[in-house]
Amino acid sequence: MLLSSLLLIPALGALIISLWPSQLEPRQARLGSLITLSIALTLSLYLASQFDISNPGFQFAEQINWLEPLGLTYSLAVDGIALPLVIINSLLSLVSVYISGEVKRPRLYYVMLLLISSAVSGAFLAHNLMLFFIFYELELIPLYLLIAIWGGARRGYAATKFLIYTAFSGILILGAFLGLGLLSGTGSFDYDPALAQTLTMAQQTVLMGALLVGFGIKIPLVPFHTWLPDAHVEASTPVSVLLAGVLLKLGTYGILRFCVGLFPDAWLQLSPWLAWWAVVSVLYGSLAAIAQTDMKKMVAYSSVGHMGYILLAAAAATPLSILGTEMQMVSHGLISALMFLLVGIVHKKAGTRDLTILSGLMAPERGLPFVGSVMILGAMASAGIPGMVGFISEFIVFRGSFEQYAPQTLLCMVGSGLTAVYFLLMINRVFFGRLNVSLPQLGTPVDTLISGVKWRDRLPALALVLLIFAFGLQPEWMTRWMESTTTTFVSTAQQVAVQSGEKPQMNNAL
């Protein structure tokens, strides 16, 4: 019941807020959401404390037969891959609600945030393919509404684009799952690494290809990425935090769990090409980030680049690189959430994110020196400076992938260097030089005062920085939950390959 409560508590919170009989002030709705998500975070931490780190398999399994003729069971379980993502989801959902200020239609807004949190937890915990798909789709509508209602000037365009892309992603995933259920002949959609063992290589390749593109849209990988910068630019800061920190991870989690986990043979066959795809994504994302003049777009393209590392590591599929994928997911979740959080503060205070207008925000008395300092830390973490979580996760990704795909890994490492380039460009333009924050309006002195950032608003950024340093200095606090699962994750795939009569040539690092 522990896992169910992780989904049910935010859902229940959403229900209570939506049905609250009297008028709800924004402050009250926010408080209710904060309480709900604090309980969810506490529960997820309790789950971690009860989690057996020596057991690589699924734990805390819960199963209720639901629609048996359709092969749909309410089946939840958690392993070392899902657990960190569930915790990150609870944490960043809480952060999102915390940083949500005065919003219009607060009841609907907070209900949407809670529903996303619930659905994402459900997707990570689902142990049934159809159940995963339901949760995967469930977060789509609230997110669409969050962008479409509380977004920026072009919110309609961005939200629709997001909806079309992600709906197409959902169709591909649903098609692949149905195909798998049908072709495997079992009629069951319960998650089982042996499901695809009776399929021919061609069938596996087609099904996995559909999943790959489906999840590739969600991650997003180049060339399916164009919805992401638009969505980020138009989304409000809390939604961007959730989008970058958690929702993109549904894609990488899906690749790991369903592409690598269910189709190891097809994955093996395609993996050299996937590694090249990762290179394209990393380099394109990074180079595009350099060209941006909108801070948020730059951070969004940085996400495109950094998610490419996960594809590289997944393609290499060594125990170390699989650990790297998981670490990179957590690391990117924390760092990108921090960066979007800070960009949001700059936007709110200075009134613009335009790199051609902003300047000198590091000014000690009139600028935003705290935000600037933390952003430098975030940029350092993102660029993989030792001592922070970005370094350790990228190092493991590259170390784990190098022995399989050396050229691709080396090219992806260039992306790390490019991260420093675009973030330093941004920091130099926005935070150094003379303070110059006013929009070019007649009669407005350039020395326009911008209000300071209260400690209350600094708190989430500080918490994220603390985690970034803590996991950077002591990665074992993060890897201990993952390692046994990620190590055996590839072995399981290999065993499946052996049983299905294929030559087990993957993962010579084992």
Place this chain on the structure above:
Amino acid sequence: MTKTSSETKAPSKTLFKAAPVYSSSDYIDRLVAGETLLPETPENLKEVVGVLDAYGIVLDAYSINLNYIAEHQFLKLVPIFKYFNGEITPQKILKHLWHDRINYEYAEYVMRTMMWHGGGGLETYLDSDDFWACCSPAIQAKIRLNPILRSLNATFPNFLPEQVRQLCYYSGLGQFWRVMSDAFMYLARSYNQGKIKSLAEVVALVKSELVANATQPITYSVEIGGTQYDIIPESVGLTFLPDTAVPYVETIFLRGAPFFGTVSYNAQAQQVPIDQAQFAYGALFADPLPIGGAGIPPTLLMQDMRHYVPDYLREIYQRSKRGQDDIRVQLGQSFQKSMFCVTEAAVRGMMPYAPDTEDPKEQVLNRDYLSGWMKRLSESRLDVVQIKD
């Protein structure tokens, strides 16, 4: 008279959009008509008097310390207690280490800047044989019982005299600020008593104080082993106005030093004038925004002043968007306004003829004199302080 001329220069793009700008003839017209350079508004009056009140208190402390160092820390190689004014107690040492103190470093920074730019009779005297004649006995007396100083002097014979020159600037600035501190505190008292009601009266008071003390002698002597040594004897004839006040205004208000702040200058790209007299980095040109940054000297002054800001000024700052969070920058802005008033007092004090003279020749000479000043102030923040919030 504050009309906007169509022939005025374009507004400085880096500072203000559509800021009201005036030509130098506008400013000259205002000065001749008895108006102030700074717009006459109640808020400006409060800012100027309030900040000069705080400045007067801080200058008092600086002045006492500068004179103490000059007289009691004479040629001390390691003057670790130079900021203690002779009161060395564990409590004061702890306060000093905790940084609960006046930033005397700012006074030394100003002193060094004055020494670097020179000017006035003080510099002439310090380069003369008369100075050597006065300085040598004091140095000899000091090194007599000090073998380290003696060997230092034997190895580098110019070192100790240069230190004494610097001590002369300590003393000169200390004496100048003594007068100015008293003047500013008197101004604040007069305002509090309701005797000052306009900026023009502020300028007039500062001018009268400058004029009243113009011929006050600047002297410097030290006592070594019970004997008095005159380093700047009265017979040299250095006086307050030409030998400290004018070099001070030239150095601190106009020229300044380009080596601190958030803007970098590239001397090789000729961004720093070759002629030192063309320097324009002084208080009237400074951008107050970087105040608050570590290592930027005006920050120290503003930090000291903020402890003594009168309530009526604090109230003005509190009303601003950041409240008192950016008080040091706000103090810097007010300070700049007040320095334009002091500059105006000096300009009026040295005007060749009365501003209201009806003799056309005198009027022309007055305008020539003022246009020389306006030329020097053309790149200053004079346009910026015209903005009415």
